[in-house]
Amino acid sequence: MTAQRGKDLLLKLSDASDPEAFSIIGGLRTKTLSLNTQMIDVTHSQSSGGWRELLVGGGVRQASVSGAGVFLNDASAVTVRSVFFAGETRNWQIIIPGFGTIAGAFLITNLDYAGEHDREATMALALESAGAITFAAEGA
Structure with a gap:
């Protein structure tokens, strides 16, 4: 990836x-x-040289997304606020140019609003995955 x-x-x-x-x-x-x-440690008394061993394919996988900026329009602000207050999981897409798209259900776990008297109002949000996540490589 360049x-x-x-x-x-x-x-x-x-x-x-x-x-x-x-x-x-x-x-x-x-x-x-x-x-x-998350890793699952399966080290035991017979582990080679006392080195830690991890369970292949074990553990819980998760994706977290955070961002800060300004809403595109009033409709976007209303939608995000509504999804947050309803506690809904919604499908999101995170598009990374030159890499691909990560998609799946996410829950908004944090929604902040801020502003200064001489600047625009801003928002920040955090998302946590709430199910399986897919990845599609760019151009695939």
């Missing part, structure tokens, strides 16, 4: 219709995607 502009990473939210349509929720200035897995 160097990419950070502003090109997109965060899209499903409208929960059938067929599903996705829209960009805002002008996010900072975005982070973290993919994690």
Whole structure:
């Protein structure tokens, strides 16, 4: 993956219709995607040289997304706020240029609003995966 502009990473939210349509929720200035897995230590008294052993394919996998910026429009702000207060999981897409798209159900776990008297109002949100996540390589 070659160097990419950070502003090109997109965060899209499903409208929960059938067929599903996705829209960009805002002008996010900072975005982070973290993919994690918990390890399961299966080390025992007979482990070679006393080295730790891990269970292959074990553990819980998760994806976390966070971002901060400004909402694209009033409709995006209302949708995100509604999804948060309803405690809904929704399908999201995280598009990483030059890499691919990560998609799946996420729960909004944090929603912040901020503003200064001489600047625009901003928001920040955090998402946690709530099911299986898929990855589609760019151009695949």
